[in-house]
Amino acid sequence: MRGFTLKLNQRLWLLITSGIVFTVLMSYGLTEYLYEKLYVQQVESSLRYQGEQVAGMYKGGPLTGAFRQQAEKFNTVSGAEIYVTENQRELGACLPFEVEYNALITEEERGRLLTGKTVSKIGYEERFGRKIMAVIVPLLDNKRLAGIVYLYVPLATITEAFSEARYIVLATGGLFVLISMYAGLQIVTRLTKPLRAMEAAAGEMARGNFAARVDVGITDEVGRLGHALNHMASELAEVEQQRKEFLANVSHELRTPLSYIKGYSEAMIEGVVQAEDDKQRYVTLIHREAGRMQRLVHDLLDLARLEGETYPLTLRPLPLAQLVEDTLEKFCPFLEEKSAQLTMELDPDMIVIGDLDRLEQVIHNLCDNALRHLPENGQLTVTLIMAEGGRCRLTVEDNGPGIPEGELARIGERFYRVDKARNRRNGGSGLGLSIVRQIVHLHGGTWTIESTVGTGTAVSIYLPLYEYEEPQS
Numbered sequence: 001m002r003g004f005t006l007k008l009n010q011r012l013w014l015l016i017t018s019g020i021v022f023t024v025l026m027s028y029g030l031t032e033y034l035y036e037k038l039y040v041q042q043v044e045s046s047l048r049y050q051g052e053q054v055a056g057m058y059k060g061g062p063l064t065g066a067f068r069q070q071a072e073k074f075n076t077v078s079g080a081e082i083y084v085t086e087n088q089r090e091l092g093a094c095l096p097f098e099v100e101y102n103a104l105i106t107e108e109e110r111g112r113l114l115t116g117k118t119v120s121k122i123g124y125e126e127r128f129g130r131k132i133m134a135v136i137v138p139l140l141d142n143k144r145l146a147g148i149v150y151l152y153v154p155l156a157t158i159t160e161a162f163s164e165a166r167y168i169v170l171a172t173g174g175l176f177v178l179i180s181m182y183a184g185l186q187i188v189t190r191l192t193k194p195l196r197a198m199e200a201a202a203g204e205m206a207r208g209n210f211a212a213r214v215d216v217g218i219t220d221e222v223g224r225l226g227h228a229l230n231h232m233a234s235e236l237a238e239v240e241q242q243r244k245e246f247l248a249n250v251s252h253e254l255r256t257p258l259s260y261i262k263g264y265s266e267a268m269i270e271g272v273v274q275a276e277d278d279k280q281r282y283v284t285l286i287h288r289e290a291g292r293m294q295r296l297v298h299d300l301l302d303l304a305r306l307e308g309e310t311y312p313l314t315l316r317p318l319p320l321a322q323l324v325e326d327t328l329e330k331f332c333p334f335l336e337e338k339s340a341q342l343t344m345e346l347d348p349d350m351i352v353i354g355d356l357d358r359l360e361q362v363i364h365n366l367c368d369n370a371l372r373h374l375p376e377n378g379q380l381t382v383t384l385i386m387a388e389g390g391r392c393r394l395t396v397e398d399n400g401p402g403i404p405e406g407e408l409a410r411i412g413e414r415f416y417r418v419d420k421a422r423n424r425r426n427g428g429s430g431l432g433l434s435i436v437r438q439i440v441h442l443h444g445g446t447w448t449i450e451s452t453v454g455t456g457t458a459v460s461i462y463l464p465l466y467e468y469e470e471p472q473s
Contacts, residue, residue, distance in 0.1 A: 051137035086147035113138035210237035257289035373400035397458035
C-alpha cells in the first residue's frame with residue numbers, strides 16, 4: 001500500500017498555516033509574559049514606594065498611635081493592604097522556641113530586614129489564606145527590628161487586570177489565523193496553478209505532443225519558467241519537424257540511386273541486357289549512382305561531426321589567395337564546358353589561421369554551387385579583399401538565375417534547395433552550403449548571401465586574419 005502523499009499546494013498551505021499559527025501562539029505567549037511581568041513589576045514598585053513612605057514616618061522607639069494613624073490613612077487611599085506590626089512573635093524573634101506559631105516572616109527574611117533591605121515575595125500566605133504579592137519594609141531602631149510595614153495585593157487582582165486583554169488578544173489572534181489561512185490558500189492556489197499547467201504540458205511533450213503550451217499570466221520566477229517551457233516546446237517542435245524533414249530528405253536522396261542500382265543490376269542478372277556495350281553502360285550507371293550515394297553518406301558524416309563542434313581542426317597560417325587559386329584550377333574543365341569566364345581579384349596578403357583541408361572544402365563547395373547555377377557563357381567572379389574588424393572577405397559570385405528573397409533565410413539548411421523539382425543536374429544534395437556554414441563557424445567566421453532574381457547570387461565568408469607577433473628580444 002502506497003503511503004499518503006500531500007500535493008505541493010497542500011504542503012505549501014500546511015507550511016504557511018503552521019507558520020502563522022506558531023507565530024500567533026508565540027506572540028500571544030510573549031505578550032502575556034511581558035504584560036504580566038511588566039504589570040507585576042509595576043505593582044511591586046508601587047508597593048515598595050508606599051511602604052518606604054510609611055516607613056519614612058517612623059522616628060524610632062515603640063510604634064506610637066500617631067504613626068499607626070498615619071499608616072491607617074495610607075491604607076484607606078492605597079490599592080494595597082497595609083499592615084503594621086511590632087509583635088515580635090510575628091516578626092520571628094522568638095524562633096526556634098515557638099515553632100508552632102505562624103510567624104509573618106521567616107528567619108531568612110528577618111535577617112535581610114535587619115540589614116535594612118526591603119523584602120518582596122509572591123506566593124500563598126497562610127496568615128491571609130490567599131495568594132499574594134507582598135513587600136515588607138523594616139522599621140529599625142538602632143539596628144533592632146522594632147516592627148515592619150507589610151503591604152500586599154491579592155494575586156487575583158493582578159490576573160483579573162490582564163484577563164480582559166487576554167480575551168482580546170485571543171479573539172484577534174484567532175481571527176487573524178482564519179483570515180491568514182484563507183489568504184494563504186488563495187496565494188498557494190495562485191502559485192501552483194501554473195505549475196500544474198506546466199506539469200500537464202510536460203506530460204503532453206513526453207507523449208510527443210509539442211503543441212502543448214502553458215497559459216502564463218504572471219511575470220515572476222514561475223512565470224518566467226512557464227515562458228521557458230513554452231520556448232522549449234517550440235524548439236522541440238522545430239527539432240522534431242527538422243528530424244522528420246531530414247529523414248524524408250535522406251530517404252528521397254537514397255531512393256533514386258538505390259532504384260537505379262537495383263533496376264540495372266536486376267536487368268543484368270536476369271539476362272535482359274545481352275550486348276557488351278549495354279552491359280558496360282549499365283555498369284557505368286550503377287557505379288555513378290553508387291558514387292552519388294557514397295558522396296551523400298560522406299557529406300552527412302562530415303556535417304554530423306562538424307555540427308558536434310568537437311571536430312579536430314589542424315590550424316596553421318595559410319595564404320588564402322594561393323589556396324583559392326589552387327582550388328579554382330580544378331574547375332577549369334567545367335568552366336570551359338559551359339564557355340564561362342572566370343574573374344579573380346585576390347589579395348595575396350590575406351593570411352588566416354585555419355585547417356587547409358576544411359577551408360579548401362569551403363572554397364570547393366562555394367564554387368561548385370555557383371558553377372551548377374551558372375548559365376552558358378556565364379560569369380564567375382571570385383574576390384578576396386580586406387574587410388573591417390581585422391577580417392578578410394572571400395566572395396564567390398555568379399550571374400545565374402538568382403534566389404527569391406523569401407528563400408534566402410533558408411539557404412544553408414540541410415537538404416534545402418531552391419530547385420523544388422530536385423533536378424540533380426542543376427543542384428546537388430543540399431548539404432554543400434550547410435557544410436560551408438559549419439566550417440566557417442568553427443573557424444570563428446561568419447557568412448552572408450545576397451541574391452537578386454535574374455541577376456545572380458553572391459556568397460561571402462568573413463574569416464579573422466592572422467596577427468603575427470614578433471618575438472621579444
